[in-house]
Amino acid sequence: MGEKIRFFALGGLDENGKNMYIVEVDDDIFVIEAGLKYPDSTRPGIDFIIPNIDYLKNNKQRVRAYIISHGHDDQFGALPFIYDQVPAPIYGTEATLMMLVRFTKKAGLKREYNLNVIEPSSTVKIANRNFVFFQTTHNAMFSVGVAIDTSQGYVVYSSDFIVEYNPSNRYKLELNEIAKIAEKNVLCLLAESMGAERPGYTSPSHRITPHIDGVIRDAKGRVFISLYDQSPYSVEELVAVAKKHNRKIMLYNESADEYFQMFKEHNLPLCEPNMLISPDDLFRVNENTLIILLLNNGEDLFDDINDLALKRNKDKRFVLSEHDNFIIACPAPATLEIQATETLDNLYISGTQVHNVSRKLVSNMHAQEEDLRMFLALLKPKYYIPIKGNFRHQEANANVALKAGLNYNHTNIFLLDNGIPVVFENGKGKTLFKDEDRIISGDLMVDGTGIGDTNRGVLEDRLNFSSDGVIVLGLIFSMQKRKIVAGPDVQMRGFVYLRDSESLLKQVIKIFVETVEKNLLEPEIDMQKISDEVKDKVERYIYHDTRRNPVIIPLIRPLD
Incomplete structure (x- = not known):
């Protein structure tokens, strides 16, 4: 009897980030990626969002390995928060x-990870099964895809990739290794979808060089430039x-x-030692030879x-002047667009000469239509599963295959959807x-080092606070x-100024006192009941009078 293979995602489908793909071969579970995503403005106070790992x-006891394709937090960012609960060997390149x-x-x-370094293009035996890794071109150094050998053929995971003939061995696409995989039956290809809506090849539109070379x-005078630390390619x-x-580079x-x-x-x-200059030498260096990096x-960079x-x-020591040039070479993701826009405005206000390398000028390093078509033509998988991206990206990826x-x-x-x-x-x-x-999936919210203990009620309170x-x-x-x-005492913060709210304040105090006094006449005093009743009545009155929903916090304490 042949092996039974099951594939599903705990994250990464119909969303941007939080990638986690599960390949089961009989009783063995292999986890490909364990990433996070960043919250939007509807989740205040949340640091990260990771997959539900129930x-x-x-x-x-069946989890044999984590396979991490490259050095981005949407691929590995969940691991620090889940590893103690589900430990297993982790495989990835040294980078x-x-x-x-x-x-x-930093978190x-x-x-105490069980880390296993692999070569970018190599075959590694994991749980008595061959895993064939092949190097891909991405903005993370030495990123890889993987083919899992099964009795039904290879299950191939593309990872993030573009087709580019890069002379650097750190960012090259190993077409020879991929061709060797294609010589054996390929059962299924799991291919990324983030760039599938865009026609043509990604390369060379992903490069920042054409947009910074002329400025530098x-x-x-001095050139300031901002880059993401997850892109050693840039x-x-x-x-x-x-x-x-x-020019020399000052960090x-x-x-x-x-x-x-x-x-x-x-x-x-990343560079020869003599190219770096210490900030201590800022005023001793010819400004015409200096780049400040x-x-x-993401968020911390825009804060800087x-x-x-x-x-x-x-x-x-670092002060911008009208003689400086500032290159923003870090196009903002959707979750940071507001912060990025404010930052750009403040740079213009500072008087420096601003050069904004926007997403309209530079593409993400994700496979576009022709990149995907080439992978399909090379591997010719029996089945095709678009992964990684919002549903429109997955659908565009499916259409690439349909038209191939x-x-x-x-x-x-x-x-597919998660689960x-x-x-x-x-x-x-x-x-x-x-x-x-269906497999249980969903979001776990990380607040500080707390995992999954911030519920919807807490988030609603935070939104109302703000x-x-x-x-x-x-x-x-x-x-x-x-x-x-003693009392009553009423304090308002972020609601209305007291000078504008005398009548409202009097009515709130009246409701508060009457509700407490009524409950004090009861044979049994239930503190929770009093608090809930005060909160409910004050909330309804405030909303009726102002159409606003402030957070109501009753603090009612017995003296004896």
Whole structure:
């Protein structure tokens, strides 16, 4: 009897980020990626969102490995928060595992990972099964895809990739290794979808060099540039341009310095040592030969730029002037568009010369239509599953396959949502849509180091705090005398100014006192009942009078 294969996603489908794909071969579970995504404005106070892992916790004795394709937090960012609950060996290239360890430290966590370094293009035996890794071109160094060998053929995971003939061995697409995989039957291809809506190949529109070369060449004075620390590809582009125009690079802050040092310690230097200049030499260097690099993750990077523009930066040696050029080479994702727009405005206000490399100018390093078509033509999988992206991206990816002229149709292309499994038996695949077959999936919210303990009610309160404010009602009563002995006191924050709310305040106090006094006449005093009743009555009155929903906090305490 042949092996039974099951595939489903716990995250990454119909969403951007939080990637987690499960491949089960008989009793063995292999987890491909364990990523996070960042919250939008509807989830205030939440740091990260990670996949619900109830299925993995309930089957942790069967989890054989985590496979991490590259060094981005949407691929590995959940691991620090779930690893103690579901431990298993982690496989990735040295550059990938280095970034995982760095992220874990920045999250303030200590984890004893079982790390296993793989070569970018190699065959590794995991749980007595061959995993064939092949290098891909992405903006993370030494990223890989993987083919899992099964009795029904390979299950291939593309990872993030583009077709580019890059001379650097750090970012090359190993077409020879992929061709070798294609020589054996490929059962299924799991291919990324983020760029599927865009026609043509991604390359060369992903490169920042055409947009920064002229600015750096012609600049009379210092050049500031901001880059994401998850894109060493872009950092190495900057280094090449700087070298071409005989400029040195100064690292703006400790985060950038630590980043460069980390790559150097792992024998993956980003530049020659003589290209870097210490900030201590800022006033001793010819301004016409200087590039100052701001390097950080998304939100923190825009904070750094904003602080510099508004002169709130800690290191007062760095001050923008009208003679400086500032290149923003970090196009904002959707969750940071508001912050990025405000930052851009503040840079213009500072008087410096601003050059904005927007997403209209530079493409994400994700496979577009022709990149995907080439992968399909090379591997010719029996089944095709678009993954990684919102549903419109997955659908666009499916349409690429339909139009590829390779006999794909609705019977061998599976458009899935998180938790919906596909089962392969005897070389035939089918999707299981029944409720009893569906795997529990969803979001776990990380608030600090707390995981999953922030519910919808807490988020609604935070939103109300930020939009409608808070009203705190306080008094003290005597349990023996059954009467109020101190108060009432009402404090409003972020709601209405007291000088504009005298009548409203009087009515709130009246409702508060009358509700408490009525309950004090009861034979049994139920503190929770009093608090809930006060909250309900005050909320209804406030909304009726103002159409606002402030958070109501009753503080009612007995004296004896």
